[in-house]
Amino acid sequence: MDALLPEALPPGTLLGPWQVDGRAGYGTYGAVYRAHRRGQTSAQPVALKVARYPNDLRFEREAGLLARIQHPGVPRLLGRGTWAGGSSGEAHPYVVMQWVEGVHLYDCAKEHPLTFRRTLRLLAQVARALEATHARGGLHRDVKGENVLVSPEGRAYLMDFGCGTWEGAAPLTEGLLAPGTKVYRSPQALRFYGNPCHGAHAPYRATPADDVYALGVTAYRLCTGIYPPLATSPSFIGDDGGDPQEVLKPPSQVKPLAPSLEALILRMLSHKPQDRGSAGELAAVMEAMAETAEAEPDEPTSPDSSRVSTEVTSPPVSVPRRESVGPVALLPVAAGLLLLVAGHVNVGRLQASPSAMTDGGTGGVADAAVEAFPVSSAAPGSKPSGLSLDMLKEPLPGQRRPPCPGWQVSIRGGCWIEVLQTSPPCGEGAYDWKGACYFPVVMPPRPGTSDSH
Structure with a gap:
C-alpha cells in the first residue's frame, strides 16, 4: 500500500x-x-x-x-x-x-448588499477580534476580507492566523517584511521595504497599527468595491522620489457613503500610525455609530453586485497586446518585457525569499487552504477584471529554476521578478500570485559545444 x-x-x-x-x-x-x-x-x-x-x-x-x-x-x-x-x-x-461556517466578507457584500448599520457591526466585530489579539501581545499581519468569514447568523470571524505572531516569538521567515498581502501593507512597511539603507538583517517590526491600517483597506474595499492605491508615498523607483503616489480618493467619490463612515475609514488609512486609533477605540466608535443610527433609514453601503469592480487602482503595467499568445510563447520575449517595465521593477530591493512582498499564504498557514480557510457555503472567489494570468503550477519551459539570485523570487519551482507598484490585474504577460504581479525569468541560451563551419 x-x-x-x-x-x-x-x-x-x-x-x-x-x-x-x-x-x-x-x-x-x-x-x-x-x-x-x-x-x-x-x-x-x-x-x-x-x-x-x-x-x-x-x-x-x-x-x-x-x-x-x-x-x-x-x-x-x-x-x-x-x-x-x-x-x-x-x-x-x-x-x-x-469549524466556522460562512462566506468571505467581500462575497457576503456581493450576495446581500450591506446596509450602513450592518457594515458598522461587521467591521466592529473584526476590530474587537483584533483588540483581543493585540491585548495578548499578538499581531494578525494578514487582515483582509478574504480572512473574514460571515456566519449565517451574521457574525464576523477573523480567520487564518498563520501569518500571525506574538511578542517574543521567534521569526520564521527571512526578508525585510513578514508575510502579508501587498495592497494591505501600511505606509511604514512599504517605505521600509523601499529604503535601500535597510540591510537584509534588519526586518520591519510590525505593530498593531499595521493591522488597523489593513482593516481600513478592508473597509474601503468593502464599501467601494475597489482597493485604495498602495500606501507608500515615495516611489520605489530612483533616489529622488520618482513617480508621485496615486492620490487616495475618499470613498464617497467612488460610491455614495455616509460622512461618518467615510471619516472612520480615512482615519484607519492615515499615514501616521498614532492617528489611526487602536482596534478597541475604533470598535467602540463603530458600535456607537450603529446604535445611534437605529432610528434612521438603513441604506445599503456595499457596492451593488452587478456594478462592483475589483480593480486595484494602482496603474497596471502596459504591455503591447498580442493575439493568441500563450504562456510558452511569451517566454522568448520575457526579457524584453522586463525592460518595458523597468520603471516599475526595483531589482535591487527584491529578496530571494517570497515572504517579502507576497500573500500571507507564502509564509504562513494561510496558504494551507485554497479558500484561505475551509468555507462550506462560500461562493468561489471572483477574479479581478483586466488582463492577468494565474500563477502556473510548475515552471515554464526555459524558465530559470532555483536557486534564484537575491533579486528574484522562487515560486513553484521557478524564478520570477515582482512588478512593484502594480497589483492584479497585472497586464498582459504578467502572472498573478497572491496579490502581486510577476514576470518569469528566462535562462539565457547555452553556447554551442562545437565550432560552426
Whole structure:
C-alpha cells in the first residue's frame, strides 16, 4: 500500500484522536480537512490543518497564538499534534480549530448588499477580534476580507492566523517584511521595504497599527468595491522620489457613503500610525455609530453586485497586446518585457525569499487552504477584471529554476521578478500570485559545444 500524502488523506484517516471526513483545500504549506473526534460523528465538525512538510514551525506558532486569544470572533484552538504517516515517517504537525461556517466578507457584500448599520457591526466585530489579539501581545499581519468569514447568523470571524505572531516569538521567515498581502501593507512597511539603507538583517517590526491600517483597506474595499492605491508615498523607483503616489480618493467619490463612515475609514488609512486609533477605540466608535443610527433609514453601503469592480487602482503595467499568445510563447520575449517595465521593477530591493512582498499564504498557514480557510457555503472567489494570468503550477519551459539570485523570487519551482507598484490585474504577460504581479525569468541560451563551419 502506498504511503499517505498529507495533502491527500482519505476519509477515515486518523490523526491522533481526530478522524478525517474530507478535504476542504490545500496549498503550498498545508492541507485543511473537515474532521471530527473519533467516535463522535454527531458532534460539531472541526477544521484540521496538517503540514505538507515535516516539522513545519508555522503550525506551532499559529497554535501558540490562538491559544493566547479567547474571543468569540476568533476560532477556538481545540488541539494540536503531529502525524507520522507520510512516506518519510517524519512528524507533520497539525492544528485543530473550531469549524466556522460562512462566506468571505467581500462575497457576503456581493450576495446581500450591506446596509450602513450592518457594515458598522461587521467591521466592529473584526476590530474587537483584533483588540483581543493585540491585548495578548499578538499581531494578525494578514487582515483582509478574504480572512473574514460571515456566519449565517451574521457574525464576523477573523480567520487564518498563520501569518500571525506574538511578542517574543521567534521569526520564521527571512526578508525585510513578514508575510502579508501587498495592497494591505501600511505606509511604514512599504517605505521600509523601499529604503535601500535597510540591510537584509534588519526586518520591519510590525505593530498593531499595521493591522488597523489593513482593516481600513478592508473597509474601503468593502464599501467601494475597489482597493485604495498602495500606501507608500515615495516611489520605489530612483533616489529622488520618482513617480508621485496615486492620490487616495475618499470613498464617497467612488460610491455614495455616509460622512461618518467615510471619516472612520480615512482615519484607519492615515499615514501616521498614532492617528489611526487602536482596534478597541475604533470598535467602540463603530458600535456607537450603529446604535445611534437605529432610528434612521438603513441604506445599503456595499457596492451593488452587478456594478462592483475589483480593480486595484494602482496603474497596471502596459504591455503591447498580442493575439493568441500563450504562456510558452511569451517566454522568448520575457526579457524584453522586463525592460518595458523597468520603471516599475526595483531589482535591487527584491529578496530571494517570497515572504517579502507576497500573500500571507507564502509564509504562513494561510496558504494551507485554497479558500484561505475551509468555507462550506462560500461562493468561489471572483477574479479581478483586466488582463492577468494565474500563477502556473510548475515552471515554464526555459524558465530559470532555483536557486534564484537575491533579486528574484522562487515560486513553484521557478524564478520570477515582482512588478512593484502594480497589483492584479497585472497586464498582459504578467502572472498573478497572491496579490502581486510577476514576470518569469528566462535562462539565457547555452553556447554551442562545437565550432560552426
